[in-house]
Amino acid sequence: MKLASIFPCLFAAAFSATAQAEPAAPRPNIILIMADDMGYSDLGCYGGEIRTPNLDNLARRGIQFTQFYNNAKCAPTRASLLTGLYSQQTGSNVLRNCATIAEALGPAGYNCYMAGKWHQQQLPTDRGFLRYFGLADGACNYFNPGAQRPGEPVPGRKSPGEMRRWSIDGQEIHGYTPDDPNFYTTDAFTDYAISYLEDSQTPEKAGKPFFLYLAYTAPHYPLQAPEEDIARYRGKYMIGWDELRAQRRARQVEMGLIDPAWAFPDRDEKSMPWSQADDKEEWDLKMAVYAAMVDRMDQNIGRLLARLRELGQEQNTLIFFLADNGGCAENVNRTPDIPPGTLASYRTVDLPWANASNTPFRKFKSWNHEGGISTPLIACWPDGIEPGGQTDQVGHIIDIMPTCLELAGAEYPAEMNGEAVLPIEGKSLAPVLRGEIREGHEWLFWQHGESRAARQxxxxxxxxxxxxxxxxxxxxxxxxxxxxxxxxxxxxxxxxxxxxxxxxxxxxxxxxxxxxxxxxxxxxxxxxx
Known part of the structure; x- marks a missing residue:
């Protein structure tokens, strides 16, 4: 079933502020996948050299957005993603005067699950999600987020002795110490996400659509990845960041992602030329670990998609993939004498490589220049989106919530938990998904810290x-x-x-x-x- 058959039924029964009608066609399951601190050009389908076959395949089978925006920072982006509002309205991590996607989809009959990074004060299970496993905080050690295990070194941490907040189904855990010596957060988040897919198909839940929010921490620092994934990339980055930027831009032009007439920004003024970099092998290792983290995320997305297919839910599942902000130039090297990649290390990829990750744009995470707020967005839905599409229509993270509501036939609530809910700021992307030109935003705005922007x-x-x-x-x-x-x-x-x-x-x-x-x-x- 393609666009011509499913969309008229779905959109004729779409949500309104005053009434809710049951759609005549099956409503889609929705899977929303978010990467953390990943640059615009890191994926293969956006010009990168990192191995991402599963995401590349989603792009081929769906639609790629070339002008989609986030809020330049982890928590503010998540607030807008969940609510359809500017994070300045909800608070970056307090979610006031708003409803989450789960709080709106639940009453419409959806079973809502989450695995991964939450980065809000209240827990997902307090805001509409049935089940949750993950990091309720911002970043953690990938191999062991908790206390030192027997026979292992002290886990690398941002601050000595810190124990980041985790949660399992509403139970807070300050310092989650996994028993499994092979634990890796990207794998664990996927394991739970797969278990939630399976839960959605149990007899008491089968027949109802599901919403799954899977928020990876990869490739946010610390730079840590399994050795076999790092080995795949060792030596590949001895070409340096200047050549890497040039190669990525050339592929983006060839793919039609960018206009070749655009001037290519110079290397960031705070980045040295590769020819002047000391210890090139260590720089190569940093980017190799970063690439391995993206690679491992893609492998896990492949596992998730395979299980979705086995459960017979692939055709009528809409999958979104995007990132919370641009590549990160922060220098948080807490273990300068320990090479990146291992449990005991806590290192960052640093500005020169982040500059390459954000090709062809300027600046980084936390900035409102294009390098900080531009994200890949892939949407794939076999029953609802024609494959192989690419659009330069402008979209924003606030548009995800109204898109989900429209496709689900769900109402946007007027109040939540006794608080009035602010009018939604986002606009549905559904017309774009069905191959039309939508009436976009007249204005979009940004502000994070001292950075600010507007687009008209x-x-x-x-x-x-x-x-x-x-x-x-x-x-x-x-x-x-x-x-x-x-x-x-x-x-x-x-x-x-x-x-x-x-x-x-x-x-x-x-x-x-x-x-x-x-x-x-x-x-x-x-x-x-």
């Missing part, structure tokens, strides 16, 4: 701290190499004013807004209280 059509305004706003034409220059703010001050000022209006509507703090320059006008009356 082909125009993007971006800035950092007290630095002047920059203006870029995304149609001609998505690499953000030609700042047009001085050449078009009227547009720059108008877009800046829109950002200030959004900041006030979303109650950004006075401190956050006061640092931002307002072109051509006093800040009087512009600062949110």
């Amino acid at each position: 059509g082909q125009w993007k305004l971006v800035g950092y701290g007290a630095q002047a706003w920059e203006l870029y034409d995304m149609k001609a220059d998505r690499g953000e190499t030609n700042n047009l703010a001085s050449a078009d001050p009227d547009r720059t000022e108008a877009m800046a004013r829109k950002w200030f209006e959004w900041a006030k509507r979303c109650n950004l703090s006075k401190k956050t807004v006061e640092m931002v320059p307002t072109p051509g006008a006093s800040r009087s009356g512009e600062i949110a209280n």
Whole structure:
């Protein structure tokens, strides 16, 4: 069953704010998979050299988005993903005045499960999910998140003695110490995700659709991976980050992912040329471990898809894959004398390789330039999406929630847990999935820390701290190499004013807004209280 048959039935019965009707066609199962700190070009289907055959196959069988955005940081992206709102409205990790996808899909008859990284204060089982296993915190040791096990070294940690918060079905565990000496978080998250697929097909649940949110920590630091996966990549990165960027961009052009007319940004100003790098073998090892982490994630996605197929649920399951932010340039090398990759190490891939991961864009995680907020998005649904598609229609992480609601025939609630729920900000991607041009967002906005941005059509305004706003034409220059703010001050000022209006509507703090320059006008009356 393809687009022509399933979509008219589904969308005729789609959700509304006032009424819910049972769709005439079977509603899809939905699997939402998220990577952590992965760059735009790391996957094979987005120009990378890392082995990702399962994700590449999903892209061939579905649709690839080339202009999809996140919130540049772990927790804010997850807040928007779960709620369809800007994280500034919900709080980055408190989820106030909102409903989660699970809280909306559950009443519509969906069984909702989660495995992996949550990064919110309340637990998934408090916010609509039936079952949960995973890291409720932000990052942890991949081989042993808890206490030292007999016969093993002390696990590498960000801070001495820290014990990150985990949870199993609502029980909090501060320092999860697995008994299995072969434990690896990416494998474990997948094991539980597969068990949830199986649970959804038990006699008491069979016949109902399911929603599964699988949030990997890979390839977020610390750099740790099984030896056999690292070995596959040792020596491959002796070409250096300059050549790697060039090769990835060339493949992106060949694949039609980017416009060859876009200027290619120079190597980041904080990155040395590869020719000047000391200890090239250690640099090679860092990127080899990073690649192994992405590779291992793809292997596990393959395991999940195989079980989905065995259960007879592949055809009517919509799968999304995306990342929470761009590649990470943070330097958190807590074990400088221990090579990356092992249980005892705690190392990061660092800025030069992150610059390559974010090809063809500038900047990194936490920045609102394209390198920080651009993510691959793959959508695959055999019963509902024609294979082999690629779209440059602009989308944002806030669009995932309304898409799920529309396809599920679910209502968006007016209140949740006694709190009024804010009107949803996202717009459904369903028209794009069925091959149409949707009416997209007139405006999109970002803010994280000192970084900020706004996009209207082909125009993007971006800035950092007290630095002047920059203006870029995304149609001609998505690499953000030609700042047009001085050449078009009227547009720059108008877009800046829109950002200030959004900041006030979303109650950004006075401190956050006061640092931002307002072109051509006093800040009087512009600062949110």
